[in-house]
Amino acid sequence: xxxxxxxxxxxxxxxxxxxxxxxxxxxxxxxxxxxxxxxxxxxxxxxxxxxxxxxxxxxxxxxxxxxxxxxxxxxxxxxxxxxxxxxxxxxxxxxxxxxxxxxxxxxxxxxxxxxxxxxxxxxxxxxxxxxxxxxxxxxxxxxxxxxxxxxxxxxxxxxxxxxxxxxxxxxxxxxxxxxxxxxxxxxxxxxxxxxxxxxxxxxxxxxxxxxxxxxxxxxxxxxxxxxxxxxxxxxxxxxxxxxxxxxxxxxxxxxxxxxxxxxxxxxxxxxxxxxxxxxxxxxxx
Amino acid sequence: xxxxxxxxxxxxxxxxxxxxxxxxxxxxxxxxxxxxxxxxxxxxxxxxxxxxxxxxxxxxxxxxxxxxxxxxxxxxxxxxxxxxxxxxxxxxxxxxxxxxxxxxxxxxxxxxxxxxxxxxxxxxxxxxxxxxxxxxxxxxxxxxxxxxxxxxxxxxxxxxxxxxxxxxxxxxxxxxxxxxxxxxxxxxxxxxxxxxxxxxxxxxxxxxxxxxxxxxxxxxxxxxxxxxxxxxxxxxxxxxxxxxxxxxxxxxxxxxxxxxxxxxxxxxxxxxxxxxxx
Numbered sequence: 001x002x003x004x005x006x007x008x009x010x011x012x013x014x015x016x017x018x019x020x021x022x023x024x025x026x027x028x029x030x031x032x033x034x035x036x037x038x039x040x041x042x043x044x045x046x047x048x049x050x051x052x053x054x055x056x057x058x059x060x061x062x063x064x065x066x067x068x069x070x071x072x073x074x075x076x077x078x079x080x081x082x083x084x085x086x087x088x089x090x091x092x093x094x095x096x097x098x099x100x101x102x103x104x105x106x107x108x109x110x111x112x113x114x115x116x117x118x119x120x121x122x123x124x125x126x127x128x129x130x131x132x133x134x135x136x137x138x139x140x141x142x143x144x145x146x147x148x149x150x151x152x153x154x155x156x157x158x159x160x161x162x163x164x165x166x167x168x169x170x171x172x173x174x175x176x177x178x179x180x181x182x183x184x185x186x187x188x189x190x191x192x193x194x195x196x197x198x199x200x201x202x203x204x205x206x207x208x209x210x211x212x213x214x215x216x217x218x219x220x221x222x223x224x225x226x227x228x229x230x231x232x233x234x235x236x237x238x239x240x241x242x243x244x245x246x247x248x249x250x251x252x253x254x255x256x257x258x259x260x261x262x263x264x265x266x267x268x269x270x271x272x273x274x275x276x277x278x279x280x281x282x283x284x285x
Numbered sequence: 286x287x288x289x290x291x292x293x294x295x296x297x298x299x300x301x302x303x304x305x306x307x308x309x310x311x312x313x314x315x316x317x318x319x320x321x322x323x324x325x326x327x328x329x330x331x332x333x334x335x336x337x338x339x340x341x342x343x344x345x346x347x348x349x350x351x352x353x354x355x356x357x358x359x360x361x362x363x364x365x366x367x368x369x370x371x372x373x374x375x376x377x378x379x380x381x382x383x384x385x386x387x388x389x390x391x392x393x394x395x396x397x398x399x400x401x402x403x404x405x406x407x408x409x410x411x412x413x414x415x416x417x418x419x420x421x422x423x424x425x426x427x428x429x430x431x432x433x434x435x436x437x438x439x440x441x442x443x444x445x446x447x448x449x450x451x452x453x454x455x456x457x458x459x460x461x462x463x464x465x466x467x468x469x470x471x472x473x474x475x476x477x478x479x480x481x482x483x484x485x486x487x488x489x490x491x492x493x494x495x496x497x498x499x500x501x502x503x504x505x506x507x508x509x510x511x512x513x514x515x516x517x518x519x520x521x522x523x524x525x526x527x528x529x530x531x532x533x534x535x536x537x538x539x540x541x542x543x544x545x546x547x548x549x550x551x552x553x554x555x556x557x558x559x560x561x562x563x
Binding site: 010011105131196232249 | 296306314370403427515
């Protein structure tokens with residue numbers, strides 16, 4: 001291979017990014033993999049090869065339960081964010097006619113994304129609590145006599161918070177692909193007698209698939225890697241893999257945390273690998 | 286104009302509900318932060334007061350939130366500048382097909398989708414093993430870049446996809462060197478999009494939690510401080526802080542949007558002199 005001047009310039013320009021990613025992405029992952037084979041006492045970690053972390057992890061029924069819970073959260077959040085995100089993107093892309101209005105409404109949706117996740121989570125508490133707005137409204141309407149206990153600190157509140165935090169990650173890529181659909185195709189479908197619904201199913205959805213896939217990757221990985229939303233919104237009563245890791249970290253059991261992290265990483269990569277079979281991200285950018 | 290179909294009205298209501306869903310909780314704590322001095326964490330409001338905002342300024346009530354705010358602000362600026370510079374350079378690199386570009390691309394995507402806690406844990410372990418102290422300005426800074434740089438690069442891809450190469454060719458034909466072409470032609474054209482990259486860089490860093498958790502060391506950033514408060518503060522002072530930081534985030538977004546608007550206007554005023562002769 002001939003190394004041209006252009007190649008060298010390209011390498012130099014890409015160098016800072018490469019250095020950051022090597023130092024703070026690749027090296028940490030390698031470290032985690034190595035440490036996952038180490039042993040630990042209560043006070044320190046011992047660099048000696050052992051499989052005990054993995055043996056413990058795979059031997060414990062808790063692990064399987066927690067992974068199952070993680071998949072459950074990921075699936076439910078995905079289904080909800082997709083339904084809501086697709087509808088919102090569809091509305092913005094096909095029903096709003098002026099571009100200024102489109103941009104304005106789009107910005108309106110993205111602003112909350114730029115404020116703190118933690119604050120947005122806390123915000124649900126006065127809303128869903130025992131004496132929160134939701135319960136009081138339902139009682140005053142006469143729908144229920146007793147405050148509902150499952151609104152806060154439950155699977156319901158966890159998924160609600162996930163949907164609240166991550167729907168935008170679905171809206172943006174779907175909206176982006178929808179905006180690139182040639183409007184003539186829609187007209188052609190209509191001229192050929194397709195109903196609105198048929199156009200949606202046979203034209204828009206297939207053409208929006210790449211956006212849906214990118215949104216799906218975002219939402220699934222964010223939910224599977226989460227450890228704070230579940231802790232917060234379940235009042236520490238539910239667990240997912242992220243919490244398993246963060247609990248080990250809190251107990252300074254780094255090797256065990258690392259082993260769980262490796263298994264989580266592999267799971268996430270397998271999920272992404274499957275999704276990437278349906279879309280070529282590089283072509284979509 | 287064509288008559289709106291009925292689905293338009295249904296979807297408009299859906300969209301309005303979605304926006305309410307997005308903003309509702311934030312508005313709720315906005316209201317509750319003005320809770321009277323006797324009031325608690327939930328409704329009803331017992332009077333209206335600025336009591337809880339006042340409490341924020343008393344050191345003993347809330348710990349070191351102002352120090353945390355200063356650190357987060359500094360870190361946000363550091364991350365912002367680095368993200369802009371590194372993303373632009375990488376964006377320029379990706380316009381040519383250089384060997385290794387595929388690997389680098391997938392690494393960047395990996396950086397975006399990897400669970401944040403892995404970065405936090407891994408960087409923490411490295412510093413630990415090397416006998417270094419974790420600090421927000423070193424390990425925290427690097428960890429946050431793994432989150433902001435992919436966003437920056439994706440924006441640069443979008444920018445360069447729409448970039449008209451003939452401007453550069455014109456500059457080259459007029460005898461501009463490679464550096465001059467970038468400095469006087471490419472950068473001014475992409476400048477407005479860089480505001481977007483800067484906005485992402487700053488706000489993603491300012492609100493970042495998971496990647497900073499184990500890498501900030503003994504001095505907390507603001508999100509970490511807020512997180513600490515939520516576990517041991519049981520008064521509306523948490524809401525007051527939440528309201529204040531949200532207001533600050535909105536202020537920052539406003540400032541960026543304003544500068545983008547000013548830049549667009551300036552551009553429209555100065556305009557292009559193409560075809561007007563010299």
